[in-house]
Amino acid sequence: xxxxxxxxxxxxxxxxxxxxxxxxxxxxxxxxxxxxxxxxxxxxxxxxxxxxxxxxxxxxxxxxxxxxxxxxxxxxxxxxxxxxxxxxxxxxxxxxxxxxxxxxxxxxxxxxxxxxxxxxxxxxxxxxxxxxxxxxxxxxxxxxxxxxxxxxxxxxxxxxxxxxxxxxxxxxxxxxxxxxxxxxxxxxxxxxxxxxxxxxxxxxxxxxxxxxxxxxxx
Numbered sequence: 001x002x003x004x005x006x007x008x009x010x011x012x013x014x015x016x017x018x019x020x021x022x023x024x025x026x027x028x029x030x031x032x033x034x035x036x037x038x039x040x041x042x043x044x045x046x047x048x049x050x051x052x053x054x055x056x057x058x059x060x061x062x063x064x065x066x067x068x069x070x071x072x073x074x075x076x077x078x079x080x081x082x083x084x085x086x087x088x089x090x091x092x093x094x095x096x097x098x099x100x101x102x103x104x105x106x107x108x109x110x111x112x113x114x115x116x117x118x119x120x121x122x123x124x125x126x127x128x129x130x131x132x133x134x135x136x137x138x139x140x141x142x143x144x145x146x147x148x149x150x151x152x153x154x155x156x157x158x159x160x161x162x163x164x165x166x167x168x169x170x171x172x173x174x175x176x177x178x179x180x181x182x183x184x185x186x187x188x189x190x191x192x193x194x195x196x197x198x199x200x201x202x203x204x205x206x207x208x209x210x211x212x213x214x215x216x217x218x
Contacts, residue, residue: 049065050067052065052217054154055205055217058201062158064154065156066152066211066214072149073168074148075094076097077094080106087189087190087191089153089164089191092184092191095110096182114196115193118195151169151210151211152167153165162185163186165202165203167207167211168182179207181207
């Protein structure tokens with residue numbers, strides 16, 4: 001039970017903590033922080049995307065493109081002042097893991113408009129308070145307490161928006177937890193975190209399938 005609670009906290013902190021501090025720190029911080037352009041970093045090798053058909057529990061089917069990371073992409077904790085190349089989904093993952101509780105302005109720049117609105121709403125409801133607020137100047141979770149791997153990605157076009165769902169797993173205190181999904185949306189040249197698919201059966205389906213099961217259509 002302790003490990004499950006830790007994993008839940010990890011996921012919540014990754015997706016919520018950074019943005020919750022924004023309202024207090026930025027004042028009118030809904031203005032998007034500038035996205036720095038880093039030198040183009042070669043992305044880890046992936047298999048060429050293949051066409052797949054997602055079969056959802058509600059009977060719906062969706063056409064998509066899927067690709068496998070080889071080897072699995074290991075999320076890197078980096079200094080939050082680093083430049084992250086948001087043209088690369090893997091760089092967005094690094095940024096999302098590196099900035100919560102450490103650089104709210106940069107974290108905010110990683111979210112689309114809907115996600116920002118939700119983060120600011122949560123911040124107002126909690127009066128700007130977050131879990132472990134006294135740790136806000138330290139990385140959380142600490143790199144030596146968590147390893148996160150992404151095994152494959154799935155790209156979908158829904159309502160004229162291009163989404164990429166990153167599917168992976170985390171190892172917490174030596175125990176592996178699968179079914180981790182992070183959804184990114186393409187805006188211009190950049191990928192941003194979005195909550196658009198949060199309540200969609202798409203994430204449930206992807207969170208319960210391996211890449212091999214997905215491409216076999218099982």
